[in-house]
Amino acid sequence: MLTPQQIQHNLERILPTVQKPGRYTGGELNQVVKDWDTVQTKVALVFPDIYDLGMSNLGMAILYDLLNQRSDVLAERAYAPWTDMEAAMREHQIPLFSLETKHPLADFDIIGITLPYETLYTSTLNVLDLAGIPLFSAARGPEQPLVIAGGHTTYNPEPMHAFVDAFVIGEGEEVIQEIVNAVQASKRQDLGRQTLLHALSQIPGVYIPSLYEARYHEDGTFASIEKLVQDAPLPITKRIVAKLPPPTTRFIVPYVDTVHNRAPIEIMRGCTRGCRFCHAGMVNRPVRERPVEEVLSAIEEALAYTGFEEISLLSLSSSDYTNVIELVEKVHQRFDSEHLSVSLPSLRIESVSVDLMDALKGGRKGGFTLAPEAATEKMRQIINKPVSAEQLLDTAREIYARGWPTIKLYFMIGHPSETLEDVQAIADLCKAVRNVGRDTMGKRAQVNAGVSTFVPKPHTPFQWVSCDSIEQIRAKQELLRSELRGKGLKLSWNNPLETQLEAWLSRGDRRMSEVIYQAWKNGAKFDAWREYFNYEAWQTAFAATALEPEFYTHRQRPLDEVFPWEHLSTTVRKTFLTQDYLWSLDGRTRIDCREQCFACGILPTFANLRREHPGEEWQCPEVKNKRVAVRREQEAVSG
Secondary structure: OOOHHHHHHHHHHHHHHOOOHHHOOOOOEOOOOOOOOOOOEEEEEEEOOOHHHHOOOHHHHHHHHHHHOOOOEEEEEEEOOOHHHHHHHHHOOOOOEOOOOOOEHHHOOEEEEEOOOHHHHHHHHHHHHHHOOOOOHHHOOOOOOEEEEEOHHHHOOHHHOOOOOEEEOEOOOOHHHHHHHHHHHHHHHOOOHHHHHHHHHOOOOEEOHHHEEEEEOOOOOEEEEEEOOOOOOOOEEOEOOOOOOOOOOOOOEOOOOOOOOOEEEEOEEOOOOOOOOOHHHHHOOOOEEOOHHHHHHHHHHHHHHHOOOEEEEEOOOHHHOOOHHHHHHHHHHHHHHHOOEEEOOOOOHHHOOHHHHHHHOOOOOOEEEEEEEOOOHHHHHHHOOOOOHHHHHHHHHHHHHOOOOEEEEEEEEOOOOOOHHHHHHHHHHHHHHHHHHHHHHHHHOEEEEEEEEOOOOOOOOOOOOOOOOHHHHHHHHHHHHHHOOOOOEEEEEOOHHHHHHHHHHHOOOOOHHHHHHHHHHOOOOOOOOOOOOOHHHHHHHHHHHOOOHHHHHOOOOOOOOOOOOOOEEOOOOHHHHHHHHHHHHOOOOOOOOOOOOOOOOHHHHHHHHHHHOOHHHOOOOOOOOHHHHHHHHHHHHHO
């Protein structure tokens, strides 16, 4: 293995020959470099896609900041090299290295991999291979780093179980510290790798796949997960941060353009709307909000540390933040002289008020994004997004009247029970919004429709339903392409084959790990990149493993089927998800659960957290109907 000095020397020769060498140099403003020889524990934080995308990942930035605040820990970064750089690295036998000190990843104690979406799986294998780390967890010895993974995909980690030593289920701010402490204790006592993994399994929210065995029925459906060690926890309950730590503000400023060149400040975590297709809305419960003054202070610090001219106020539903109007107004008051641009990237039609639009009017007039998701009343009831066309048109009218020339509308096709008439309604609604804009501002009015394809995700009320076939998706996309033409209309969509891949990986069981491995051997990587997506590599991998892809995509699940991810608890109970799914079949909707508690299971969990944390630290907005909330919570605890 090359030394950091040798890696640096080789980089000086090859970087002038590759695209965007700034991806690989490090040395950016606000990076943290510590004395390698004096720091006890070394952590490499890895995003298995290119620097341009990984640098905008807030979760990785938070962990980098928190770990580097410890004097006994250093955290450094690594990203997947683009294909030209990978070829040069393999030719010159340069292992994947950290940006800060150019140490090979194999020199670190912990490799922490961020997995926000499933199409990173083959790139994760490629990253491990480039680092010279055995791909399979079972092949790693005591000299190998501990490979952990976290992120939204790890709520169903089974397809990657063979390659990852430990998964973090849930929020990582606290659990990462406990993992570091366990690794340090293991090294002090010179414990073996298996003893360390067993110790990690006792940390709430940490899942060690090697301590469990999956069993299947004769028809191939999942039967159960069985413990191989008596005291291995079952189920494994997600970690939840009761009090959000202060926002990260000392962001690293990249040398090259990244997908989001701005400072992200998380204002709220969780969501109470209950959209049935939304994985993030189900697994991130409950809502926790940061106080306005804390957000303002964070913005001030971020501007001072970074020089960014744009701030993004992040949450799953920014317009549902209790004091959103006050916040936006105070941001403009405090930072007006600095010409700061403020974006709220996640707005709900039903909570975007005229007052909020007036508060936002000081920002740059680019696009205003809304997500109706469906265009007919029937579909909106099925997915639990009861927003009328009249609400959307009224909101659009107010947006155009305040000078925004472009409205971006996000829809999904492929929802349960959807027909071509429902898809036609998407085109009709887009045209109606454009016409409202033309009435207000003439031909400048533009509607950009982004139409993605629905994939039923684990831990949601739709986890039982099947995906649309490739033929169904293409028919619906062709209808939209023929209808959404002309001035003021723009349509974007995704590849139906990519949708199938996402469905295989998000709904898979442990047997999918061999498919992933075979696909990587067949050349699959950068699956999220259209120019590198290799569908044939996946088809060949399925054939080699004698698995049928349709088993994971087009099969309707019976209500009593056991899912491969059921041993991982989000604290939202399966009985609630079942009820919500059955409600969708009848077109029944639920109101915002801040208005009424529906006993999903999260409140009993947080009753315990309230007891563990002082009242003044609790930042979850209370359910307004407290009588109902208390009754529901008592019912949930007793039954």
